[in-house]
Every structure is written in C-alpha cells, then in structure tokens.
Amino acid sequence: MAKQPLIIMRPESKGLSYDRPAASQIFGFIRDAIISMELLPGQMISETALAQQFGVSRTPVREALIQLSNIGFVEVLPQRGTYVSKFSMEKILEARFIREALEVAVVTQLATNPDEAVRSEAVDACEKIIADQKTAAADDDALAFQNLDDNFHQTLAGFTQYPRVATFIEAEKAHMDRVRNLSLHVSGQYKRVLSQHSAIIKAIKAGSAEKSAAAMSVHLKDVYNILEVIPQEHPEYFV
Amino acid sequence: MAKQPLIIMRPESKGLSYDRPAASQIFGFIRDAIISMELLPGQMISETALAQQFGVSRTPVREALIQLSNIGFVEVLPQRGTYVSKFSMEKILEARFIREALEVAVVTQLATNPDEAVRSEAVDACEKIIADQKTAAADDDALAFQNLDDNFHQTLAGFTQYPRVATFIEAEKAHMDRVRNLSLHVSGQYKRVLSQHSAIIKAIKAGSAEKSAAAMSVHLKDVYNILEVIPQEHPEYFV
C-alpha cells in the first residue's frame, strides 16, 4: 500500500463531545470519513496524527482503530502502520452475499408475517420513502437518493424486531457504498433502483415470500453493474 | 446484575505465547471461557484482576473486552464494571434468525453450484462428519458430538469462499451454544440432529435449493426445543 502520511480530516471535526467516550466518537468520525471516501483506500492512518487532530491521546484513537479493523475498514500491520482497507472484488462480493442473505430473510419474514397491520405499516413507510426517492431522482440529487436508499433498507430491517440485523445490514451495505461513492452517477441508476424497490414492496404487499425474496435478490445484484466499471476506472483503490 | 468479583479462570491459562499479540490471545481465552460457561452470565469481569491473572497490564485486557462487547459477549458499564452478558430470549432468537439467514444462503448457493465437483466434495466431507457424529452419539460423547456439529456447519460455510460468512455463523452459533452447554443431554437430541444433517446433505446432493434451504431451516429451528426448558431451569442466567 502506498504510504501517504497526510491526513485530510477537517480541523473542525476535532469537536468531541465531553459526555460520551472519546473512542466511540472517534470511531464514528473515521468510519464516516472512510465511507465518504475522505480517507482513501490504501492511505495510511497514523495513530499519533489522529490523536493530535482530535486533541486526545493515542489510547482512544487506538481503540477506535481496533474496532474499525474488526469491521474490515482498516488494516493494522504491527510495527508498520494502519491503513484504510483497499477494495477487493472478493470482499465486495462477500459483503454483497452476506447482505443478500440477511435482507432476503428480512423480507421473507415480513411477507409471511401473519399480522396484517405490521405488513401494511411497513409497506406504507416504504412507499413513502419511494415517493421521496422519486423526488430526489427528479432533482438529480444523488446524495439524497442514496440516503433514502439507506432508509429504505433500514426501515425494512427494523420490522424484524432484531436490532442487530439492521446493524449488520448497514455495515455490509457500507462496504458497497464506499465503492458506489466513487461513481454516484451511473446511467439509469435511479429508474432501476426505484422499480426494484417498488417490486419488493409489491411482493410484500401481496404476502408472497418467494416473490419478495426474489425481488430483493435482484435488487442486490444490481451492484454488479458498478463492479464492471469501477475497478478499471480506479485500479489504484483495489488490491 | 449480581456483583461477583471472583474470577474462576485457571492459573495455568496464564500461559500467553510471546509471538502473538496478547490482546488477541486474551480475547480467545475469555471468549472460550464464556462459551463453555466457566464465566457465568451476570458475573463481573474485572480488568485489573484479569490483567494480574494473565500477567499483563490492563491495556491488552481492555482491548480484548472491547472486542468481546462488540460481539455481545460482555457488557461494559462505564465507571461501574464489565459483566458477562446474560441470556435474553430476544438476543437468542436474534442470533438464531441471523444464523438461519446466513446458513440458508450457504446451502442454497452450494446446492445450485454448477460445478458438480465442488458439490460432491462438500457432500463427501459432510457425510464423513455425519459418520463421526454417529460414533460420538453411540458413545454418548456430547462434547465430541457438538464439536462435530460445529465442524459440519463450518465445512458447509467454507465452500462459499467467503471467509467472513463462516466467521459470522460461528459467532452467532456461539450465542446459542452457550445456552446449549447448560444442558448437553436433551432427550433424543442425537437422533434428531443426525437426521436433520442427513436431510440437508441429501438435498444438496440432489441439487435442490428449495429443499436444502428448507432442511437447514428446520434444523436451525431445533433450538426451540431447548428454549422451552432452559429459561425455567436457569432463570438466574436470563435478564
């Protein structure tokens, strides 16, 4: 990995709240910086430099980095340095596989939920998000569109009553979002995603586990479109 | 949670290897102790006491505990203490749900794998494990039987080529194994598990995604049998 000791985090992001553990806050800052590609794959992260930037000691920074390495966002090489994880086709496909497994289970459970009220509540919430996404698409607001996409999937997962499911989905999704943030404007993305989301909701509304699962599966295979382009466009970010 | 500052770890488990990070080794020790119920749910874990027992400082112990809290094995209450997580019906069902989602995806992928050689290799490996399990069942060796069960599921997951899938399955399984270790001898367990494992392999051999998924799903719902008994037998370990 290329050694780039320069850290690009904003000085104002030093603002740590005093009523929460510093390590936890730093974890969030760095995670968001990695997802949004402020910190680039392969870039070196210095514990010392980060500690200075946040105005704390190395200890909380170090604890944050350990957690980031647990979720695969950074790689700690003892005595050598800590680096933002590069992309690899294997890891992206792996994240996609895990996410599909979980999200298929989510919609399957939801579609077969005997409580009609829960189903219609979920459908209503998601249809509202889809409507907002149509607006975002009309405005060509890619960021808002992606945030709503997050919202859509988190809302669905929320109806399982298993909070860790939503957490896992978010974590796996983040790995792909990192790639996606390299090229927000893929032709026809809005229209495809919208129709896929609608298909999922339609299947849930119909109470069909098979169709829900199939629709979700199709939706999550959509990243393949991006993966055919990005690695050639940005080989420097891949291992 | 009850305060029990006594730590029951064996003195000989102090043996830490010098060629691996201490934090990682300590993590493994404590995790195994929790799964095997050496450390009981609700019991307090003192960073200082553990550090003394392992002959290291608080720092690596603390880093291990952070990772254990990430996988839900301990709960860190700031300025109050770190405690072994108690069981809760919600968390167990959640772990079961996540595990089923992943394992269903695993057998589905395997059953539909176009490469016949891979399928038969997986089937052979699993059938060997099932044979060993029959022996363990005949010997009434519950520990060996459970280790082989672990083996069975890890072997299946290994054929996805996605290492994190196996890791996740192992982690979620561990939450249930903790409960299972409270009562290793559930009547008829051996026979049921064996027939379920066989059914899974048979479906994979037949190349049927639906039957494989269904068989795995049935198998993983078997824990419900235990969950009807354990909470009443050991209410002190549940929240």
Next chain:
DNA sequence: ATCCTACCCCTTGCATACTAGTGGGTCAAG
C-alpha cells in the same frame, strides 16, 4: 555504478499513572 550494511526514524504493542464517576458502607442526626 551497484550492492550491501548499518543506522535511524517511525510504527504499533504494552506498561504505568492519573482522572472522574459510581456505589456501598459508615456514622451521625432526627
């Protein structure tokens, strides 16, 4: 010119010390 070696700087891993906050136990007052 090229290769090899020694050194130095920078990295993470670990140890130790200090801070702040919680809970329990004790003692005094009602």
Next chain:
DNA sequence: CTTGACCCACTAGTATGCAAGGGGTAGGAT
C-alpha cells in the same frame, strides 16, 4: 430504629512513556 449525607474503595476512561521491530536511506565497499 430509621434516614440521610459523606467518604472511601473500586470502576472504566484517558494520558504518557517505554519497548520492539520494520523500512527507508545514506554511506561505504566492491
């Protein structure tokens, strides 16, 4: 005897310093 306040012991969170090892660079030898 009960109740309340205060104090102390112990907790996790953070700061700092030291140890061990890898890598690049400079300089000397070939």
